[in-house]
Amino acid sequence: MVLRALLLVSLLLGGAGSALAQNRAAIERQFQTWLRQEVWPQARRAGVSRRTFNTAFDGVTLNWKLPDLVPPGAPVKTPKTQRQAEFGKPGKYFGRGAVDGATATGRQMARRHKSSLTKVERETGVPGRIILAIWGRESAYGRAAIPHDAFQVLATKGFMSTRADYFSAELIAALQIAEAGHVPAHAMKSSWAGALGQPQFMPTNFLQHAVDGDGDGRADIWGSEADTIASIGTYLKRHGWQTGRDWGFEVSVPGSVSCTLEGPDQGRLISDWEAMGITRVSGRPFPEHERSQQGYLLMPAGRYGPAFVVTPNFYVLKDYNMSDLYALFVGHVGDRIQFGVGDFHARWGSVGGLLRSDVAAMQRTLIGQGHDVGGADGLAGYKTRRSIGRWQEAMGQPPTCFPDPAMKAALAR
Incomplete structure (x- = not known):
């Protein structure tokens, strides 16, 4: 941290804009010094060997193309463009191709991995359809390219990003994964954000929740589909998935019920929501075992889109990715995979898209x-x-x- 502060002063004295253009080589040298003087001592204390450390960073330089970087001397600004769907129009998150593709392939995977899914559902209580939907959303069931060198991504973001401390901790965890032999350091691939393998676990989540699902003694979330399935189920169980409960139900909310009642801190018994006039769009009653349990109003586009009464399991899904739309996508696609449900009854309004x-x-x-x-x-x-x-x-x-x-x-x- 001291090294970066010194560089910041020198860049500010020279004018941040022009200095950044002229001093990339200097910043690269500072990055290498940071690896040696700040990262290595932390890694050593965490049980990482010098051999693993050197292998991980052999030839690694800063990746200047990653988003959300804050080079030394550059101001931090709220971005004006929306890089992810959940920042913009809610309906775009549920594009026809994304929903249909995840559903169709999910049904194939349900047949192909029936044994593994049944075993994990029995052990964790998490329905196979939910595991499949997460797998599909995160990596297209292992078919999506995961192109980045995890150590380059995490080191770049640990050195100069809006969440440097967070990514520095994840960098140490990635080194521990390599040290334990789960995957060779040079083969550890990640997303642009440092998420690993088919379930897209951050390294700390890997250390806490990745498990061996195929019995070979390794938790291989890069190459093993059984390990991926078991690891997703384990993650959700440890985050509080309630066996026997659904994730939620699309509902009709009458005008007499204010949209300001939304949120996980304003829960009511589902029977109480029902008494207020909220009904399922399917026309079916709420399941009897759900009526006596807590439910929460969810209106991700306010009055301009579908509405839901969700259960605590919805917020377990949200623990996987902190987005209402992500958790809703997973629940919806899971239902399509297993039950063959159609689109949401209510349409998404033409809202969002603001800077x-x-x-x-x-x-x-x-x-x-x-x-x-x-x-x-x-x-x-x-x-x-x-x-x-x-x-x-x-x-x-x-x-x-x-x-x-x-x-x-x-x-x-």
Whole structure:
């Protein structure tokens, strides 16, 4: 950290913009010094051998093409472009190709891996359809390219990113994985964010939750489908999956029920939601064993899209990837794989697409008015959605619980 601070001072004195263009070679040298003087001592204390360390970083240089980098001297800004679907229009996350492809291949995988899925469901209580949907979303059932050198990605982000401390810890965990012999250091491939293998575990999650599903003594989430299935099931079980409960149900929410009631901190018995007039869009009653359990209102596009009553298992799915839309995709595709359900009954409205900087400005205004929006990050999470609804109610407007361009004049100041 001291080394990076010294470089920061020198770049600021020379003018950050021009200095960064002229000093990439200097930053590369600083990176190598950081590996030797800061990363190696931490790795050694974590039980990593010099041989493993040297193999991992042989020929590794900074990857300047990765997103969210903050080179020394560069200011940190809220990005204006949406790099991921959950930052933009909610409906785009459920594109026809993505949903149909994950479903069709998932059904094939259900037949091919019936034995492994049955075994893991018996041991963890997690339905096979849910494991398949996560596997499909994360790596297209192992068919997606995982092209990056994990040590280059994690080291680059540990040295210069918006979450340097987080990625530095993940870098040490990756070295421990290589040291334990789960995969050779030179063969450890990851996503651009450092997520590993077919289930896309971050290294710390691998150390905690990856398991041997095929009995060969290794937890190989890169090449073993049985290990991948078992590891996903183990992860969800250890994060609190409740056996016998569903993930949620699409519902119709009458106008008398405010969208500001959304969120995992405003749960009610499902029978109480039912008494308020919320019904399943299928026309079927809620399962009797669910009616006496807690449920939570979920409206990921506010009044502009499908609505759901979800169970605690939905939030276990969200632990896998902190996105309402991700967890909803997994539950929905899982249901399509096993039960053959169709599309959501309600349509996604043409909302979203705002710049993150605009949403962040709205959030700051709402914070100033005393609302808890969950942080001014430019993302319309449930706390932001319901805060918008409460602001609308205070203004005498019907609550829609989703940011739209018409709000910018009043909130994005």
